[in-house]
Amino acid sequence: MRMSPQSAFPSLFIALFVSFGVCFGSFLEDTYHLNNYHSYSLKPNHQFGIITKAYVSTPSTRSKGIINVDDYGGKTNDKKDNTEAFQKAWHDACSSGSTLIVPKEKIYHLKPIKFSGPCQPNTAFRVYGTIKAWPKMSSYKQQDGPPHWIVFSDVTNLRVDGGGTLNGNGKKWWIKSCKRNPSLECKPAPTALIFNQCNNLRVTNLRLQNAQQMHVRFQKCNNVTASNLIIKAPGDSPNTDGIHITETQNMIISNSIIGTGDDCISIVSGSQNIQAMGIKCGPGHGISIGSLGAHNSEAQVSNVLVKGATLTGTTNGVRIKTWQGGSGFATNIKFVDITMKNVTNPIIVNQNYCDQKNPCHEKESAVQLSNIRYQNIRGTSASEVAIKFDCSRTVPCKEVYLEDVILTPAQHAASGTIATCENVRYVNRGKFFPPCNI
Ligand SMILES: *[C@@H]1O[C@H](CO)[C@@H](O)[C@H](O)[C@H]1NC(C)=O
Ligand SMILES: *[C@@H]1O[C@H](CO)[C@@H](O)[C@H](O)[C@H]1NC(C)=O
Numbered sequence: 217m218r219m220s221p222q223s224a225f226p227s228l229f230i231a232l233f234v235s236f237g238v239c240f241g242s243f244l245e246d247t248y249h250l251n252n253y254h255s256y257s258l259k260p261n262h263q264f265g266i267i268t269k270a271y272v273s274t275p276s277t278r279s280k281g282i283i284n285v286d287d288y289g290g291k292t293n294d295k296k297d298n299t300e301a302f303q304k305a306w307h308d309a310c311s312s313g314s315t316l317i318v319p320k321e322k323i324y325h326l327k328p329i330k331f332s333g334p335c336q337p338n339t340a341f342r343v344y345g346t347i348k349a350w351p352k353m354s355s356y357k358q359q360d361g362p363p364h365w366i367v368f369s370d371v372t373n374l375r376v377d378g379g380g381t382l383n384g385n386g387k388k389w390w391i392k393s394c395k396r397n398p399s400l401e402c403k404p405a406p407t408a409l410i411f412n413q414c415n416n417l418r419v420t421n422l423r424l425q426n427a428q429q430m431h432v433r434f435q436k437c438n439n440v441t442a443s444n445l446i447i448k449a450p451g452d453s454p455n456t457d458g459i460h461i462t463e464t465q466n467m468i469i470s471n472s473i474i475g476t477g478d479d480c481i482s483i484v485s486g487s488q489n490i491q492a493m494g495i496k497c498g499p500g501h502g503i504s505i506g507s508l509g510a511h512n513s514e515a516q517v518s519n520v521l522v523k524g525a526t527l528t529g530t531t532n533g534v535r536i537k538t539w540q541g542g543s544g545f546a547t548n549i550k551f552v553d554i555t556m557k558n559v560t561n562p563i564i565v566n567q568n569y570c571d572q573k574n575p576c577h578e579k580e581s582a583v584q585l586s587n588i589r590y591q592n593i594r595g596t597s598a599s600e601v602a603i604k605f606d607c608s609r610t611v612p613c614k615e616v617y618l619e620d621v622i623l624t625p626a627q628h629a630a631s632g633t634i635a636t637c638e639n640v641r642y643v644n645r646g647k648f649f650p651p652c653n654i
Contacts, residue, residue, distance in 0.1 A: 281312060281314040281315070282314060282315050282317055283305050283308050283309040283312075283314045283315065283316045283317065284305075284317045284319065285298070285301055285302055285305045285316060285317065285318055285319070285324070286301075286319055287305075288300075288301040288302075288304045288305040288308075289301040289304075290302065290305065290318075290324060292322045292323055292324055292325075296325060297325055297326075297327060297350060298324040298325055298326060299325075299326050299327045299329055299350070302316075302324070302326060302329060303329060306331045306341075309335075309339055309340075309341070310331070310332075310333060310335035310336065310339050310371070311335070311336060312336055313335065313336030313337050313338040313339050314338075314339065314340075315338075315339075315340040315341075315342050316339075316340070316341050316342065317342050317344070317378075318341075318342065318343040318344060318345050318347060318378065318380060319344055319345050320344035320345045320380065321344075321345060322345040322346070323345065323346045323347075323348055324345065324346070324347050324348065325347075325348050325349075325350050326347055326348070326349065326350060326365070326366065327350040327355045327356075328355065328356050328358070328363070328364055328365055328366075328367075328406065329365075329366055329367070330364075330367045330369060331366070331367065331368045331369070331371070332367075332368075332369045332370055332371070333368075333369065333370040333371035333372065333374070333414075334370055334371065334372065335371050335372075335374070337372075337373055338373065339371060339373070339374055339375075340374065340375040340376070340377070341368070341374070341375070341376045341377075341378075342376075342377055342378035343376070343377075343378040343379075343380030343381070343382065343422065344378045344379060344380045345380050345381075346380060346381040346382075346383060347366070347380070347381070347382050347383070348383045348385055349365050349383065349384045349385040349386075349406075349408070349428065350385075351385055351388065353388060353389070353392075356406050356428075362404045362406075362407070363404060363405065363406040363407075363428075364406050364407050364410050365384060365406045365407065365408045365409065365427075365428065366382065366408065366409050366410070367409075367410040367411075367412060368409075368410070368411050368412070368414055369410075369411075369412040369413060369414070370412070370413045370414070371414050371417075372414070372415045372416055373415075373416045373417075374411075374414055374416075374417050374418075375417075375418045375419075375420075376417075376418070376419045376420075376422065377418070377419070377420045377421045377422060378421065378422065379421045379422070379423075380422065380423065381422075381423040381424070381425060382408060382409055382422065382423070382424050382425070383424075383425050383426055384406070384408040384424070384425070384426050384427035384428045384431070385426060385428070386405070386408075386426040386427050386428040386429070386449065386453060386456065387426065389405040389406070389428040389429065390453045390454055390456075390477075392405075393405065393454040393455070395454035395455065396454055398573075402573075404429065405428040405429035405455070406427075406428040406429060407427070407428075407429055407430040407431075407432075407433050407460075408424060408427035408428060408429075408430065408431050408432065409424060409427075409431065409432040409433070410432070410433045410435065411432070411433070411434050411435070411437055411440075412435050412436060412437075413435075413436045413437065414434075414437045414440070415437065415438045415439055416438075416439045417434075417437055417439070417440045417441070418440075418441045418442075419432075419440070419441070419442045419443075419445070420441065420442070420443045420444050420445075421443075421444045421445075422444075422445055422446075423445075423446045423447075423448070424445065424446070424447045424448075424458075425447070425448045425449060426448070426449050426450075426453070426456075427449060427456050427476075429454075429455050429456060429457075430455065430456065430457045430460050430478075431447050431449070431456060431457065431458050431459065431460075431476065432445075432447070432458070432459055432460070433459075433460040433461075433462065434459070434460070434461050434462070434464045434467065435462045435463055435464065436462075436463045436464065436486075437464045437465075437467070438464065438465045438466055439465075439466045439467075440464060440466065440467040440468070441467075441468050441470075442459065442467070442468070442469045442470075442472070443468070443469065443470040443471050443472065444470075444471050444472065445459070445469075445472040445473075445474070446472070446473045446474075447459070447472070447473070447474040447475070447476060447480075448473075448474075448475055448476070449475070449476040449477055450477060450499075451475070451476075451477055451499030451500065452477055453476065453477035454477055454478070455477070455478050456476040456477045456478050457476065457478040457479045457480075457481075457482050458474035458475075458476050458478075458479065458480045458481060458497075458500065459472075459474065459480070459481045459482075460479075460481075460482050460484070461481070461482070461483045461484065461487050461490055462484045462485065462486060462487060463485065463486030463487065464486070464487050464490070465487065465488045465489055466488070466489045467487075467489070467490045467491070468491045468492075468493070469481065469490075469491070469492040469493070469495065470491075470492075470493045470494050470495075471493075471494040472494070472495055472496070473495075473496045474495065474496070474497050474500065475497070475498050475499050475500055476499070476500045477499070477500065478500060478501050479500060479501045479502060479503065479504040479535075480495065480497035480498075480500045480501070480502060480503055480527075480530070481495065481497070481503045481504065481522075482503075482504045482505075482506070482507075483504070483505050483506075483517060483520055484505075484506060484507070484508060484515070484517070485508055485513070485514075485515040485516055485517060485544070486516060486517075487517050487520070488516075488517070488518050488519055489518075489519045490519070490520045490521070491520075491521045491522075491523070492521070492522045492523070492525065493521075493522075493523050493524050494524050494525075495522070495524070495525040495526075496525070496526050496528070497525060497526070497527045497528070497530055498526075498527055498528035498529045498530045498557075499528075499529055499530060500530050500531070501530060501531050501532050501535075502527055502530045502531065502532035502533050502534060502535050502559070502561075503522055503525060503527070503532075503533070503534050503535070503551075504532070504534075504535045504536070504537060505517055505520060505535070505536045505537070505546055505549055506535070506536055506537035506538055506546070506569065507537045507538060507539060507569050507571065508537070508538045508539070508542055508544070508546060508583045509538045509539045509540075509541065509542015509543065509544065509582065509583040510539045510542065511539075511541075512541040512542060512543075512579075512581075513542055513543075513544075514542070514543045514544040515538070515542055515543070515544040515545070515546065515583045516544045516545060516546075517545070517546040517547075517549075518545070518546070518547050518548050519548045520546075520548070520549045520550065521550045521552065522534060522550065522551045522552070522554070523550070523552040523553055524552070524553045524554075525553075525554045525555070526554075526555045526557065527554070527555070527556050527557065527559050527562075527595075528557040528558065528559075529557065529558050529559070529598075530559050530560070531559075531560045531561065532559065532560065532561045532562075532564050533554065533556045533559040533561065533562035533563060533564070533593075534551040534554060534562070534563060534564075534590070534593070535561070535564045535565070535566065536549065536564075536565045536566070536585060536588070537564075537565075537566045537567075537569040538566070538567045538569055538582060538583040538585070538608075539569050539570065539576065540567070540568060540570075540576055540577070540578060540579040540581075540582060540608070541579035541581055541582075542581065542582060542583045543581050543582075543583065544583050544584070545583060545584040545585070545586065546583060546584075546585050546586075546588075547584075547585075547586045547587045547588075548587045549585075549587070549588045549589070550588075550589040550591065551563075551589065551590050551591070551593060552589070552591045552592060553591070553592045554592070554593045554594075554595075555594060555595045556593065556594070556595030556596060556597065556623060557595055557596060557626075558596050558597075558598045558626040559595070559596070559597060559598060560597070560598045560599045561597075561599065561601065561602075561604060562593070562595065562597050562602050562603070562623050563590060563593060563602065563603045563604065563621070563623070564603075564604045564605075564606075565585060565588075565604070565605045565606060565607060565613060565640070566604070566606050567582055567583070567585070567606060567607050567608040567611075567613070567639075568606055568608075580610050581610070581611070582608035582610060582611040583611075584611050584614075585607065585613040585614075585616075586613070586614045586615045587614075587615045588613065588615070588616045588617070589616075589617045589619070590616075590617065590618045590619070590621050591617070591618075591619045591620060591621075592619070592620045592621075593620070593621045593622075593623070594620075594621075594622050594623070595622075595623060595624075596623065596624055596625065596626040596627075597623045597624070597625060597626060597633050598626045600625075600631050600632070600633060600634055601633070601634055601635070601636055602623035602624075602625075602633035602634070602635065602650055603621070603623065603633075603634075603635035603636070603637070603650060603652070604635070604636050605635075605636070605637045605638060605639070605640035605642075605652075606636070606638050606639075607638055607639035607640045608639060609638075609639055612639040612640060612641060613639065613640040613641065613642075614640075614641040615641065616640055616641065616642035616643075617642070617643055617644070617645075618642060618643075618644040618645075618648050619644065619645045619646045619648075620646040620647050620648075621644075621647065621648050621649065622647050622648075622649045623649065623650065624649075632650070633649075633650045634650050634653065635650045635651060635652045635653065636652075636653075637652035637653075640652075
């Protein structure tokens with residue numbers, strides 16, 4: 217079933233429709249213009265300015281002391297495992313509200329490790345050097361839940377920064393992935409860095425590379441700033457999402473460069489008031505809401521703003537993906553000021569997402585997608601279908617707004633671009649190309 221805008225919003229359309237020109241469809245008086253993100257508790261620029269200032273002018277007032285991991289036996293050489301030194305150093309830093317320093321120009325090796333709170337205020341973890349994952353895969357066996365490498369858990373007001381590198385040493389894991397080799401059993405690989413239940417968290421100025429699976433996951437956190445991150449893994453490394461956000465509220469990601477083998481940023485259920493600004497993404501699978509609703513689960517995602525992103529050579533640009541059979545909603549999602557460079561699916565909503573070996577069957581229920589805005593999205597599509605709304609037949613996408621969306625073919629593509637729009641109720645204003653062919 218296809219729905220035209222007219223059938224979807226009859227009264228609204230009659231009241232507000234103004235003919236605007238032949239080429240680019242309709243102009244709709246913008247009743248939606250009161251951007252809800254004004255009500256977000258975090259004000260990006262303001263907030264960011266304060267952080268920068270505090271960081272520059274008052275470092276010494278932040279930390280009661282400095283704890284150098286080298287003083288805990290963290291001496292480096294190729295074969296040495298530094299886990300114990302880090303654990304002890306963390307204990308002292310956390311219990312005194314100090315800054316744990318990982319010195320520069322050195323490489324430390326860590327087995328799976330948990331830096332737990334609660335800690336005294338002003339605890340920080342400053343990486344100048346490199347921390348590399350212990351290579352032996354059997355060290356990562358987890359009794360409780362999925363494998364991990366570095367976890368920060370239950371720390372309030374934590375700051376992690378320093379400009380150094382966390383290297384997940386992931387090659388061995390990628391080779392053993394069922395995505396690479398379908399004859400192998402599908403087993404989860406460790407997430408390189410997890411922040412669990414951390415409130416008032418700042419993660420800035422760090423490099424993450426070659427994670428075993430996901431690079432960094434924020435889960436059950438509140439009030440998070442993540443900025444100036446560089447996240448790198450090869451485009452063919454399996455499931456190496458850059459930044460994964462789950463059950464987290466009030467988060468700003470800014471000025472970050474992410475190129476991996478999976479989503480640059482993925483935002484899943486329980487996440488609210490998430491902003492991503494100034495993101496360079498590629499290679500990878502783009503910026504994603506979802507996947508949502510797997511295994512008939514209920515999903516809730518609201519107030520997401522992706523503003524100012526450049527995606528280069530990614531398989532998707534901005535994507536929303538949900539499994540059939542899920543329930544719940546994703547609402548008030550905005551993609552604004554986005555440049556696509558040779559992106560295979562620049563704008564895509566896929567409510568028939570199925571990332572498993574067995575085919576997924578059609579189901580009646582779906583995660584409801586509503587109030588989704590695409591504004592000033594420009595650039596080139598590597599494939600013919602530049603815009604794809606593959607929404608649920610039973611729970612169509614509604615309140616979709618497209619404004620100044622222009623996606624032309626990448627140079628090598630012979631044909632033009634098209635939009636496929638299934639089960640979507642949308643309105644457009646400004647430029648909209650390629651248009652949905654109804
Ligand atoms: C958010 O966290 C920052 C520290 O990262 C803190 O300064 C600020 O007061 C927190 N905001 C709220 C509303 O708790
Ligand atoms: C554009 O993307 C396609 C498909 O990903 C790729 O084959 C091609 O080499 C890319 N072109 C450029 C100029 O990067």
